[in-house]
Amino acid sequence: GSTDSTESVAKESGKKAGRVIEVLNQQNAGKAAALNNGLRKVKGDFFACLDADSYVESETLTKMLAVYESADQNLAIVTPAMKVKPPVNTIQKFQRLEYLATLFASRLMSYLDCLYVAPGPFSLYRTGIIQKLGGFDEKNLTEDQEIAYRVQQHHYRIAQCVDGYVHTTAPQRLKAFYFQRRRWYLGSMMC
Numbered sequence: 124g125s126t127d128s129t130e131s132v133a134k135e136s137g138k139k140a141g142r143v144i145e146v147l148n149q150q151n152a153g154k155a156a157a158l159n160n161g162l163r164k165v166k167g168d169f170f171a172c173l174d175a176d177s178y179v180e181s182e183t184l185t186k187m188l189a190v191y192e193s194a195d196q197n198l199a200i201v202t203p204a205m206k207v208k209p210p211v212n213t214i215q216k217f218q219r220l221e222y223l224a225t226l227f228a229s230r231l232m233s234y235l236d237c238l239y240v241a242p243g244p245f246s247l248y249r250t251g252i253i254q255k256l257g258g259f260d261e262k263n264l265t266e267d268q269e270i271a272y273r274v275q276q277h278h279y280r281i282a283q284c285v286d287g288y289v290h291t292t293a294p295q296r297l298k299a300f301y302f303q304r305r306r307w308y309l310g311s312m313m314c
Contacts, residue, residue, distance in 0.1 A: 124151025129175075154243065155259035155266040162258050165250050176292040177244035179203070183287040187247045190284050199252040199279035200241045200271065202229070203289040210293065214300055218293035233283035241274075241281060243267040245289040252279055265310025272314050 130148050137144030147160055158172055169188065173179065183203060190201045204226055207219040232238045241248070246267065253259075256273055263269040271281055294300040 124149055124157070126151075153261060155261040155263065158266065159258040159261065162250070162254060168250055169247055170250050170253075171245055171247045172243070174244040174291065178290055179245050180288045180290075183245070183284070183289060184247070186287040187284040190282055190287075191247075191249070194280070194282065197279050198282055199249050199274045200281040201247045201287075202233075202238060202241050202281060202283045203245050203247075203287045204229070204283065204285055205242050205244065206288055206290050207293045208290045212295055214297060215293045215295060218300070222293075229283050230285055233281075233285070236280060236282075238281040238283060239271055240265075240268045241271045242289070244291050263310060263313050264306050265314065268310060268314050 125148075130146055133144060133146045137146075145164065147157075147164065149157065149160055154172075161172070162170065169191070171184070171187075187201045187203065191198060205222055206226070207215065207222045210216040210219050229238060243266070252274070253270070256270075256277060259266045260269045260273075274281060294303055
């Protein structure tokens with residue numbers, strides 16, 4: 124549903140890499156709808172999505188797949204270790220500290236088998252389980268938290284890849300920070 128040049132950039136990237144990349148374009152109906160659209164096309168055992176404001180370190184996907192190799196078939200989601208891109212202002216510096224505390228807490232919760240969210244920027248999902256559960260809830264503001272709860276409700280597991288890093292851009296302005304947190308908190312209450 125992007126109105127910018129995302130579609131043409133994605134197609135051109137595929138050509139440059141010498142790969143066939145199927146670009147799905149749809150009316151903007153939210154991230155969960157886009158994920159479900161992609162989920163209908165997925166042919167592999169695993170799938171991931173990447174938010175436009177984030178990037179993955181080069182070995183992260185390989186490290187995350189290795190977590191699946193050492194686990195049972197009930198492992199539905201492997202999450203990355205989230206970091207904030209280098210901050211440029213005070214608001215981002217605060218968020219960087221917050222993400223570091225969350226990183227520590229997430230590692231602990233992973234060991235205790237009680238992660239409560241599959242971070243949107245780059246979690247890795249077992250396709251068959253997510254399809255079996257009906258995909259992502261398109262009415263929820265925080266599809267990443269809702270799918271984590273539903274996965275656990277059906278006795279599947281979530282684990283963090285402690286050395287698979289994804290860097291995300293924290294909001295730079297107070298207004299953007301407010302709207303992001305408002306969505307997160309409202310989504311949490313919905314869950």
